[in-house]
Amino acid sequence: MMDKPIKRIVIAGGGTAGWMAAAAFAKLLGKNLDVSLVESDDIPTVGVGEATIPTLHIFHRLLGIEEKEFMAATNATFKLGISFENWKDVNQDYIHSFGFLGQDCWACGFQHFWLKGMQKGIASEIGDYCPEHLASRQGRFAVMANQDLNHAYHLDAGLYAKFLRNIAEKHGAKRVEGKIKDVNLDDDSGYIKSLTLASGEVVEGDLFLDCTGFRGLLIEDALHTGYEDWSHYLPCDSAVAVQTKSTEKAVPYTRSIARESGWQWRIPLQNRTGNGLVFCSKYMSDDDAIKFLLDNVEGEPINTPRVIKYKTGTRLKHWNKNCIAVGLSSGFIEPLESTGIHLFQRAIVRLMQLLPNQGINQADIDEFNQQTKAECDNIRDFIILHYHLTDRTDSKFWRYCKSMPITDSLKHRMDLFGKSGRVYKKPDDLFGENSWIQVMIGQGLIPEQYHPIVDQMSDEELKLFLGRIKEGTAKKVAQWPDHLDFIDHYCKAKVM
Numbered sequence: 361m362m363d364k365p366i367k368r369i370v371i372a373g374g375g376t377a378g379w380m381a382a383a384a385f386a387k388l389l390g391k392n393l394d395v396s397l398v399e400s401d402d403i404p405t406v407g408v409g410e411a412t413i414p415t416l417h418i419f420h421r422l423l424g425i426e427e428k429e430f431m432a433a434t435n436a437t438f439k440l441g442i443s444f445e446n447w448k449d450v451n452q453d454y455i456h457s458f459g460f461l462g463q464d465c466w467a468c469g470f471q472h473f474w475l476k477g478m479q480k481g482i483a484s485e486i487g488d489y490c491p492e493h494l495a496s497r498q499g500r501f502a503v504m505a506n507q508d509l510n511h512a513y514h515l516d517a518g519l520y521a522k523f524l525r526n527i528a529e530k531h532g533a534k535r536v537e538g539k540i541k542d543v544n545l546d547d548d549s550g551y552i553k554s555l556t557l558a559s560g561e562v563v564e565g566d567l568f569l570d571c572t573g574f575r576g577l578l579i580e581d582a583l584h585t586g587y588e589d590w591s592h593y594l595p596c597d598s599a600v601a602v603q604t605k606s607t608e609k610a611v612p613y614t615r616s617i618a619r620e621s622g623w624q625w626r627i628p629l630q631n632r633t634g635n636g637l638v639f640c641s642k643y644m645s646d647d648d649a650i651k652f653l654l655d656n657v658e659g660e661p662i663n664t665p666r667v668i669k670y671k672t673g674t675r676l677k678h679w680n681k682n683c684i685a686v687g688l689s690s691g692f693i694e695p696l697e698s699t700g701i702h703l704f705q706r707a708i709v710r711l712m713q714l715l716p717n718q719g720i721n722q723a724d725i726d727e728f729n730q731q732t733k734a735e736c737d738n739i740r741d742f743i744i745l746h747y748h749l750t751d752r753t754d755s756k757f758w759r760y761c762k763s764m765p766i767t768d769s770l771k772h773r774m775d776l777f778g779k780s781g782r783v784y785k786k787p788d789d790l791f792g793e794n795s796w797i798q799v800m801i802g803q804g805l806i807p808e809q810y811h812p813i814v815d816q817m818s819d820e821e822l823k824l825f826l827g828r829i830k831e832g833t834a835k836k837v838a839q840w841p842d843h844l845d846f847i848d849h850y851c852k853a854k855v856m
Contacts, residue, residue, distance in 0.1 A: 363719035370565030371397040372540060372555060372578055375405035377687025377704045378571035379521045380419070382528035384708050387423055389715070395533040398540060398555060398563055405521070405573065410627045410634045411439060411614045411698040412512040414458055415790070419705040423527060427503070431851035433523045434515040435630040438501045438612050438843060440492045442697065444802060446618035449751040454802030455613065456697075459492035459510040461794050462829050468811035471797050472781050473822065475810040482823045486801060489829050490794075491836050496613045500840040503850065512698070514614065514627045514634070536563055540572075543582035551682045552578060567682050567720075569711075570689040574670055579685040586676035587691070593744050593767070594672040594694055595760065596622050600649045601636040601666055604659035612843045616696065620644075621757040624656060625695070630853045633659060638694060643757045670694075674740075678732045679725045684711055691736065696743050702790065706735065734788035741770040742791050742799070749774065749803040774805065781807035 369385055371378050374397060382397045420430065430436070441457030448454070462470030470489065477483025487493030492510050495501055501511070529535065538557035546553050554564040570578035579585050591597060610628035617624040622639035637653040644652075650665045674691030678684065685691075686707045693699060710731060714724045748766050752758035776782050777800050783793040817825060840846075 364566065365718055366393070366566045366716055366720070368394045368565040369396070369567050369569065370555065370563055371395070371569045371571055373397075373571035373573060373687070373689075374399035374521060374525075374535075375571065375573070375687065376517050376521050376524075376701060377689075378569075379524035379528060380701075380704050381569050381571060381686055381708050382533040383423060383524040383531075384419070384712065386528045386531040386533035389712065390532045395528070396536055396563060396565070397528070397533060398536045398538060398557070400537065400539045402539065405518070410517050410629070411442075411514050411625075411695070412701050413698050413790075414510055414512045415702050416512060416705065417509045419709070422709070425527075428851045430523060431513065431515075431847075432853050434513075434519040435632075435853045436513045436515040436851070437610050437628055437630055437847060439512040439514050439614060439698075440496045440501065440510075440612045442614045442616050443496070443611075444616050444618070444746070444799075446752075447616070447623075447746060447750060448802060448804045450754065452751075454798070455487055455493055455496055456795060456798045456802065457487065457490055457493035457496055457613075458512065459490050459508070459794070461486060461797065462489040462826075465813065467813045468781075469783065469793055469797070471783075471801075471807075472810040472814050473817075473825065475781055475807060476814045477822055477826045480819055480822070482819070483826050484830065486798070489826070489833055491833050493798075494833055494837045495840060496611070498837060499609070499611055499843050500837055501612050501843040502840040502846050511612075514610075514629055516629060536561070540577060543578055545582065549681070550583075552582065567684070570683055570685045571687045573688040574692070576675075576685065576689040578683050579675060579680060579689050583680050583683055585680045585685075587671070588673050588676055589671060590673040590693075590740060591671055592764065593740065594747070595640045595642070595757070595764075596638045596694060597669065597671060598641050598644075598646065598649065599636050599638045599668045599670070599695075600646070600653050601634070601668065602653060602657065602664075603662050604633045604635055604657050605662055606631070606633050607659040610844055610847075614698065618752070619652070619656075620755045623696070624653065626658075630847065632662060633657075636695075638696070640757055643755070674733070674736050677725075677729050678707065679711075679728045682720055684728070686711075690732075693736065693739055693743055696746060697739075697791070699739050699743075699790065703736070703739075707732065731788065734786075735790060737767075737769070738786060738789045739791070741767055741773065742796070744770055745774070745796075745799055746803065749800065749805055751804060774800070777807055778805050779808055781810050 386395045445453040541558045542556040544554045552568045615626040621643035625636045627634035635657045747761040783796045
C-alpha cells in the first residue's frame, strides 16, 4: 500500500466525467489538495450523455450550483421521465416517470390497490395517480416551493463540461493541455507515479482518476485491470448520434423508440434536439444505422452523424492501486435509462467519502469496489428488463432478447412481482419500487395477485380512495404552466 498522504490528485481526461471530478475535488477539498486535469483539445469527448436523472440534484447541492444559472448555461430543458415506444410491442407505448405512484400503506405499495381497482373496473392507467407522469403527458412543469425534486434535465453535455470547468478553475484546479504519451509506474509497488505528455512534460500525482473514456488509458492499458463483459445480456454495441434543428415543441421527457435492431433516442434542448440510434452490429451495419437515423429524425441535421463503438460491461475493479476509473473508463451499461452521469457522480462522491488521509489502504479500495459493483449490477438488471420482458418477435434482435438467459437476480424480481405484485428496493438500488413497477407493468407483466390488506376496503371505499388520489393529482398538475412557457420565464438560455 502507499503510506504517504494524498496531496496531489491528477485527473486524466476532461469531458463531463473529468470536469465533474475536478469541480467537486477543487471546491469541496481543494484547501488540502492539489487538483490537476490533463486533457487535449485534439481528443474529442463522447459528449452524447444529454439526459440525466433526479440524483443530479445531490451533486449540484454539494457544489452550490444554482438551477436557473446551470440550465441557462447548458440550454437545458426539464425531464420528468422517459417515453418507451414500441418496447412491449410495436405501437404499444408507456411512460416511466419520476416521482411516486399514489399512496402506499404499511403493508404494501399503491400498486396493490390499483390492481384490484383495475380488476373491478374502477381504476384508470397507473400514471393517472402520479403528478410527474400526468404532467409529462400534458406537457406541463413548474418548480414549486417546498416541492420534492422529482425532475431531471436534458442538457448540452459539452456546455455542461464547460460550466463545471469554470467552477473547478475558480477553486484552484489546474488544466494541463496535452496528450498522454506514457503512464509511468513505480517498479516496486506498481502504482502510477506520473504521466508523461507528448510534449515531454511530466505530471506527478498521488492519486489518479482515469477519465479517458472507453480507452481506459490508466485503469486498463497501464494497470491491466480486466473487464466483465455483459454483451450477452445487453447486445447493443454501437450508437450513432446527430443533432438537429428543433421542429416541434420540446416535451418534458426523453423519447426512447424501439427499432428493429435497437432503439432511437430524442432529447429536446432549448436550442436543438439530440438524436441517436443504439443498435447491435450483428443485425445492423454502421452505414445502415446512419441512414436509418437520418431517415427518422425531425429537423435539419446540424452536424455530421458520429458512430460510437462500445462493449457493455464493467471493470473488474473500479479502484485499482492508486487509480480510480470515473466515467466511461469504468464501464458502460448503455444510455437507455440515462444512468451515465449518475454513475460519474457516484464514483466521485464515493471516492471523496472514502478518501484516505494517511495513505491508501486495501479496506477502502475493497469497500469502494464492493459498493460500485452492487450498484452497477442492479442498474444492469433494470436495463436488461426492458429488452427481455417484451412481446416483440418481429426481428432476429428482438427474438434474441426475448429468449436470452437473464441474471438470477432479475429473474427473482420478475417472478416476485408477477406472482404477488411485490417489489423491494435493495440498499444499493438506484431505481426505486415505483420505477420497477412502471416498467414491469409497461412491458406487460401484470401481477396475478394483490395483497390481502386491500380487501379491508369495500369496493365503494376503494373507488373513493382511488378517485381522491386521481383527482388530487389532476388538480395539482393543472396548476402547472406549459413546460416551455415556464422555461422561458425561469431559465431561458442566454445563447441559443
